[in-house]
Amino acid sequence: xxxxxxxxxxxxxxxxxxxxxxxxxxxxxxxxxxxxxxxxxxxxxxxxxxxxxxxxxxxxxxxxxxxxxxxxxxxxxxxxxxxxxxxxxxxxxxxxxxxxxxxxxxxxxxxxxxxxxxxxxxxxxxxxxxxxxxxxxxxxxxxxxxxxxxxxxxxxxxxxxxxxxxxxxxxxxxxxxxxxxxxxxxxxxxxxxxxxxxxxxxxxxxxxxxxxxxxxxxxxxxxxxxxxxxxxxxxxxxxxxxxxxxxxxxxxxxxxxxxxxxxxxxxxxxxxxxxxxxxxxxxxxxxxxxxxxxxxxxxxxxxxxxxxxxxxxxxxxxxxxxxxxxxxxxxxxxxxxxxxxxxxxxxxxxxxxxxxxxxxxxxxxxxxxxxxxxxxxxxxxxxxxxxxxxxxxxx
Amino acid sequence: xxxxxxxxxxxxxxxxxxxxxxxxxxxxxxxxxxxxxxxxxxxxxxxxxxxxxxxxxxxxxxxxxxxxxxxxxxxxxxxxxxxxxxxxxxxxxxxxxxxxxxxxxxxxxxxxxxxxxxxxxxxxxxxxxxxxxxxxxxxxxxxxxxxxxxxxxxxxxxxxxxxxxxxxxxxxxxxxxxxxxxxxxxxxxxxxxxxxxxxxxxxxxxxxxxxxxxxxxxxxxxxxxxxxxxxxxxxxxxxxx
Numbered sequence: 001x002x003x004x005x006x007x008x009x010x011x012x013x014x015x016x017x018x019x020x021x022x023x024x025x026x027x028x029x030x031x032x033x034x035x036x037x038x039x040x041x042x043x044x045x046x047x048x049x050x051x052x053x054x055x056x057x058x059x060x061x062x063x064x065x066x067x068x069x070x071x072x073x074x075x076x077x078x079x080x081x082x083x084x085x086x087x088x089x090x091x092x093x094x095x096x097x098x099x100x101x102x103x104x105x106x107x108x109x110x111x112x113x114x115x116x117x118x119x120x121x122x123x124x125x126x127x128x129x130x131x132x133x134x135x136x137x138x139x140x141x142x143x144x145x146x147x148x149x150x151x152x153x154x155x156x157x158x159x160x161x162x163x164x165x166x167x168x169x170x171x172x173x174x175x176x177x178x179x180x181x182x183x184x185x186x187x188x189x190x191x192x193x194x195x196x197x198x199x200x201x202x203x204x205x206x207x208x209x210x211x212x213x214x215x216x217x218x219x220x221x222x223x224x225x226x227x228x229x230x231x232x233x234x235x236x237x238x239x240x241x242x243x244x245x246x247x248x249x250x251x252x253x254x255x256x257x258x259x260x261x262x263x264x265x266x267x268x269x270x271x272x273x274x275x276x277x278x279x280x281x282x283x284x285x286x287x288x289x290x291x292x293x294x295x296x297x298x299x300x301x302x303x304x305x306x307x308x309x310x311x312x313x314x315x316x317x318x319x320x321x322x323x324x325x326x327x328x329x330x331x332x333x334x335x336x337x338x339x340x341x342x343x344x345x346x347x348x349x350x351x352x353x354x355x356x357x358x359x360x361x362x363x364x365x366x367x368x369x370x371x372x373x374x375x376x377x378x379x380x381x382x383x384x385x386x387x388x389x390x391x392x393x394x395x
Numbered sequence: 396x397x398x399x400x401x402x403x404x405x406x407x408x409x410x411x412x413x414x415x416x417x418x419x420x421x422x423x424x425x426x427x428x429x430x431x432x433x434x435x436x437x438x439x440x441x442x443x444x445x446x447x448x449x450x451x452x453x454x455x456x457x458x459x460x461x462x463x464x465x466x467x468x469x470x471x472x473x474x475x476x477x478x479x480x481x482x483x484x485x486x487x488x489x490x491x492x493x494x495x496x497x498x499x500x501x502x503x504x505x506x507x508x509x510x511x512x513x514x515x516x517x518x519x520x521x522x523x524x525x526x527x528x529x530x531x532x533x534x535x536x537x538x539x540x541x542x543x544x545x546x547x548x549x550x551x552x553x554x555x556x557x558x559x560x561x562x563x564x565x566x567x568x569x570x571x572x573x574x575x576x577x578x579x580x581x582x583x584x585x586x587x588x589x590x591x592x593x594x595x596x597x598x599x600x601x602x603x604x605x606x607x608x609x610x611x612x613x614x615x616x617x618x619x620x621x622x623x624x625x626x627x628x629x630x631x632x633x634x635x636x
Contacts, residue, residue, distance in 0.1 A: 231504045233494045236483070240491055243480035250442075250478035251492040252463025310482035 062304040064352050065319035069326060076330030083333055090210055096325035097214035098280070101273045102296040103303070103317040104225045105155075105266035110300050111229070112242040112258060113309025114162065114169035116266045118154055120293035121180035124286060126151030126274030128184045131193030131284025140199055147278070148271030154180045155267015156260070163259030177293070184286040192285040195278055204279040214276050218318075221269065226314040238262060242309025291342075295324050298349045304356070323348070409434055411448070412612045414605045416555065421577060421587045423597040423618075426607035427630055432590045433475070435607070436557050439588070440472040441465035453554070463492070471548035472557040477540055481533040486514035488532055489547050517550040518543075538569030545576050549585070556580055557588040562596065574600060594623050606630055 076083040102119055109116040129150030133143040154176055161172045203213045229235035240248045241258045248255055273292075278284050301307065302323055303316025327348060328341050409431050416422045424432045437443040439450060441459030449456045452468065459465040462472070479488050490510045496503035514528040532540060541561060548556045558577070562570040577600055580587050591597050597604060598618060606614045606629040614629045628634035 227504070231507075233492075233496060233503070233505065236487060236494060236505065237492065239483060240480045240487075243482040244478070246474075246476055247478040247480045247488075247491070250462055250472070250474055252461060252466055253492050306482075310480065 062313070062316070064304060064355050065299075065302045065316055065323050068302065068348065068352070069319055069323045072323065072326050072330060076326070076333065079330070080333040083330055086210070088329070088333075090212065092322075092325050092329050093215045094204075094212045094280075095329065096322050097212070097218040098273050098276045099292065099295055099299060099321040099325060100218040100318050101221055101269050101276065102292055103299040103321045104221055104314065105269035106296040106300050107225070107303070107305055107312055107314060107317045108229070108238060108262040108265045109169075110242075110297075110305050110307060111238050111309055111312035112262050113245075113307070114259065114262065115173065115297065115307070116155075116158065116263060117170070117173040117293060118158060118176035118180055119173075119266055119270050119296055120289040120291075121177045121184070122151040122154035122267050122270040123273045123277060123292065124289050125154060125180045125184045125187070126271040127278050127284040128188040128193070128286050130274060130278050131195060132187050134195050134197075134284075135193050140197060144275050147274045148268060151271030151274055152264060152267040155263045155265070155270065158267065159260035159263030162263060163256035166256075181286075181288055188284065188286040190286060192283045194283045196282065200279040200282070203276075204282075214280070217272065217276065221272065222314055222318050229312065229314060234258075234261065239310055239312065242306075242312070244310070295321070295345065298345060299324055301349055302352045409438070409445070410610045412607070412610075414612050414615065416586045416588055417603070418554065418586045419581060419584045420602040421581050421589055421600050422603045422605065423589045423591060423601035424605050424607060425591065425594070425597055425626060425630060429609075430607040430630075431610045432607055433559055436472065436559055436588070436590060439465070439555075440470060440557055466551075466553075469552065469554035470557065471551065471553040471555070473541075473544045473548045473559065473561055475559045475563070477544040479532045479540055479544055482531060484529050484531050485518070485535075485543055486511050486528040488543060489514045489517060489528070489550060491547075493551060517546055536569075538565055538572060541565060541569065541573055542576070545573065549576075549580055553585065555586045555588065557590075559590045560592065561589070562591070562593065570596075594626060597626075598623060608632055 073084060082088055102123065106116055106119055126147040130143045130147035133146040134140075138146070158172055158176055161167050161176075162169050205212070207213050208216060229238065237248065237253045237258055238261075240251070240253055241255050245255055248258075277289075299320035300317045302320030303313060303318070305312045305316060324345060327344055328338075331341055331344060332338065412431070412435060414422075414424070414435075424435060426432050434443065438445050439459075441462045441464050444458070444460065450458070452470070457468060459468070459470075465472075480491065483491070487510075490513070495506040495509045495513070497506050498504060511528055518528060532543065535543065541564075545556075545558070545561065548558075561577070562573050565573065574596065577587055577589065581602075589597070589601060601618045604616050604618050604621065604626060605612055606616070606626060608630060613632075616625070616629075625634065
């Protein structure tokens, strides 16, 4: 998505140098009144007021998934009053949990400006590995380990090919998409394995109170992902690699190592998804699960994560996954043929991308604006730097 | 730095380059495009490894395998592209790969508060009034970005700060601010290596000038004892060293 100036941006930018706006229009959007005033007074800090945030269109774009979810809930509730029934909400949350888990893995990859097309195939491979181990009479914990190991190995191969061998993300994961699906057919001999186990049955049907175990697993992984992405060095480095590979390299961050790590994470969560999938359908099938792949990317995009990397949240993709599940559920409740559901998903994703296209961002001028006309009073008396603070700076 | 040579395939980028830097001085490297200025910088900052020759730093020969090793030794570089991540905040950029963490090993969590506070201090001691340490770099102007990059280079008790064309993309006012920063770094007793195409700036700021031509370091002059004409003559080869 390239940023384009909104029609009114040029007129509403009194403080921005017009040459700056035009020269940088190819890559960044032009200045807007809201952005410049925010940068001059309360620049994006925690002190940024709520009214400011609400006036900023990028706020709406960042929360597109939540707003879409609320809008859909209202529409579906009007169409069918059982939509927001507690039982239906429970069912939707359980149905969304696998997609949420996959979206978390996909988020890490997309945060580094990559894409994991093999995530659903890796899950399929994990599921049939589970089935194969189960068929051989292995204990359940070992089956789970085998499932995660099977999926994670796909991620590790992706990571090594991309991070170490330096092949393009898209090509590598397209290859492993096919290879993992093929491996799943080989392992399972093309046959589904029925898995009857009390623990798995309880995993898919029971829960704490009214919240099912799959939901709890997904929620726990989401919290863990958030902590990893925003409260560890690794997470910062993931965002740095996605934001600017050159900057990451120059500060000594190993881009290759980060790539290996994020694809391994993606493969590992695909393994968790595989266990949930086996528990849900009571069998392991070598099915393609293409819908999971496309929906995982769609959920991440809906969640406001930039496909060009560097900008990511965890709550966004989670909400995106919930939105896609609510969409399918609501359409079913309204009696719309399930053949229309992929169309609806496609429309929602493109509309979300469209909203992001028109969001405004602060400018990144190629040439600095000379003589900050807008802030004559905020200049420091003793030093030549324009002071953002009202009082003079320390020197 | 002694007899430094580096070839990229058939291209001999550096031939027996010799130059010296002193702490508390601004040393400039000038030369035409392709003379090898940036390559010298990349050798010092650990991005390239010289084929032969050695770099002596603090009295002992050093060999940096990667930029991280050079940073650990106190050599910070402000790259021409600044090496900032637009979507991260100022403090995240200042502490990139230098993050402060609570705890140890895999459970170490970022100490965001300490980093924000530290970033605020770094920014204010250098009198670089970037809007706020928690604003994203994308929101900053060209001069402010340059200031953040220089701040990062100067902030971690570095002994040598390398600046590759620090004012090439800046306007007159912002250039003046960056020059003020360079003088400040010098007065703090750090060595500054400046690469610039702007002769007036080189003559104004530097204490010593090295002239490079076609991969060789052809001359070294005390700035006080030379003139713009002489340096131009050395760069073009009209005057032999």
